[in-house]
Amino acid sequence: MKGRKPNLQVIEGGAAPGRCPSPPSWLTTHAKREWKRSAPELHRRKLLTADTMATLESYCVAAGQVREFEEMMGAEGRMVSTENGPKPHPAFKMQQAAMREARLLAAELALTPHRQGTKGKTEEDKGNGWDSDFLA
Template sequence: MAQRGRKPKPTAIKELEGNPGKRELNQNEPKPEKKAPRCPTWLEPDAKKEWRRMAKQLEQLGILSEVDMAAFAGYCQAYARWKEAEEFITKHGTIVKTPSGYWQQVPQVSIAQTYLKIMNRFCEQFGLTPSARSRLVTDKSGDADDPMELVLLKGGGKGA
């Protein structure tokens, strides 16, 4: 039987958002080690690239842990398949003429849409969209030595 109402957010996401409602956080929620899982060998090459691109960043934010392997692999695999469909569309277009003379949408259009929806659901889970990120509050204490951060703090380099 399905739960009613909104899906509960993980405590790690609530902590990053700053718990604006000041509701009590779930102290009994399992707290897996905040360490990125190893990239599965069975992922497609583009999925592995996306894994390498995102895993370390999510680990540093404390969002990705060992137990998230399947969900994160799902995101990466959906990304790879969406990218493949989009590359096909870019190369061949969105419609083709059938042997009977009718114009028809290529299947890759609906494939791309399907995988984009799947990706977006995973993106919300991991805080990978601008709106999801805008709700996160991270610890900026380690950014003092970041050259870009120093430029931004000095007003974009004007008069520095």
């Protein structure tokens, strides 16, 4: 676009300045651990805003459930005996659902490598799309 660029102004209410918020007290132990792992990274990238807090809470709950169900199956076994023979532990389906939910929420929060894109890579790392083996 030609001509003078407009003066840009900072809009209040965007990324939270200062410290990274603490995990909510109602989260489980595993969910709090996930919060302490992921929230500082989101805060550092200025992605932890008032409108993403609920998504982060949901992500941490789902990630915490995955670990809880894994502990449950580790203690009780992955198979349970029923009158119709051995069957997968009931926590297995719940864990799969929690994994799916955590994966979707992580992608929404840009916590997956795919969603982070090429951020932090040098021009040399990015390349130009042509492999040297292709041209040889």
